[in-house]
Amino acid sequence: GQQVMQIPQYQHVQEGEDFTTYCNSSTTLSNIQWYKQRPGGHPVFLIQLVKSGEVKKQKRLTFQFGEAKKNSSLHITATQTTDVGTYFCAANNAGNNRKLIWGLGTSLAVNP
Amino acid sequence: GAVVSQHPSRVICKSGTSVKIECRSLDFQATTMFWYRQFPKQSLMLMATSNEGSKATYEQGVEKDKFLINHASLTLSTLTVTSAHPEDSSFYICSASVGTGTGIETQYFGPGTRLLVL
Numbered sequence: 001g002q003q004v005m006q007i008p009q010y011q012h013v014q015e016g017e018d019f020t021t022y023c024n025s026s027t028t029l030s031n032i033q034w035y036k037q038r039p040g041g042h043p044v045f046l047i048q049l050v051k052s053g054e055v056k057k058q059k060r061l062t063f064q065f066g067e068a069k070k071n072s073s074l075h076i077t078a079t080q081t082t083d084v085g086t087y088f089c090a091a092n093n094a095g096n097n098r099k100l101i102w103g104l105g106t107s108l109a110v111n112p
Numbered sequence: 113g114a115v116v117s118q119h120p121s122r123v124i125c126k127s128g129t130s131v132k133i134e135c136r137s138l139d140f141q142a143t144t145m146f147w148y149r150q151f152p153k154q155s156l157m158l159m160a161t162s163n164e165g166s167k168a169t170y171e172q173g174v175e176k177d178k179f180l181i182n183h184a185s186l187t188l189s190t191l192t193v194t195s196a197h198p199e200d201s202s203f204y205i206c207s208a209s210v211g212t213g214t215g216i217e218t219q220y221f222g223p224g225t226r227l228l229v230l
Contacts, residue, residue: 031216035156042205043156050216073115093140098144098209098217 006103118222135206
């Protein structure tokens with residue numbers, strides 16, 4: 001079935017370093033969504049990408065959707081301790097666009 | 113943004129009892145809600161899709177008689193864990209599907225319910 005692979009699973013960085021998580025699919029995606037879950041919290045919607053090659057920015061966060069719409073990335077510039085959490089990518093299911101297919105998430109730890 | 117509440121936030125119960133979790137969309141109507149289960153340091157596992165006015169659609173491997181879902185109104189879905197056992201202990205999260213006007217749905221999550229079965 002449809003799958004979304006996400007790497008890396010874990011990432012430790014020093015505060016101020018950059019961080020990137022990648023999401024890949026073997027099939028073309030209609031869209032990609034990114035969520036952040038803080039430790040002990042629930043997932044919070046960050047952004048949605050729809051267009052081929054789309055790039056969106058939210059302050060220090062840059063989101064990209066590949067030209068082939070099979071991969072996406074989230075890049076954080078100059079990480080801060082408030083960036084700690086797990087970042088999930090998700091894509092609408094091809095057969096049921098209300099269901100989301102979730103990546104396994106990338107857990108980010110930031111050392112002050 | 114859309115706000116989803118979930119109650120209770122935390123529950124401890126004895127083995128064999130049933131636990132009901134409520135999920136409410138506070139400022140919008142949700143024809144579709146989702147119930148997830150999440151184990152520590154793992155991704156979200158979709159349990160079922162809750163459809164207002166009709167039966168829930170369960171994912172493969174999820175026992176519908178064990179996890180009863182009711183979506184009686186456009187703002188409320190409930191998940192009842194029947195005859196709970198220690199292995200049912202987990203973090204249960206609901207979400208409501210919201211259309212973005214582009215044919216794509218995003219999900220807004222409730223704060224989750226931590227269930228501990230003794």
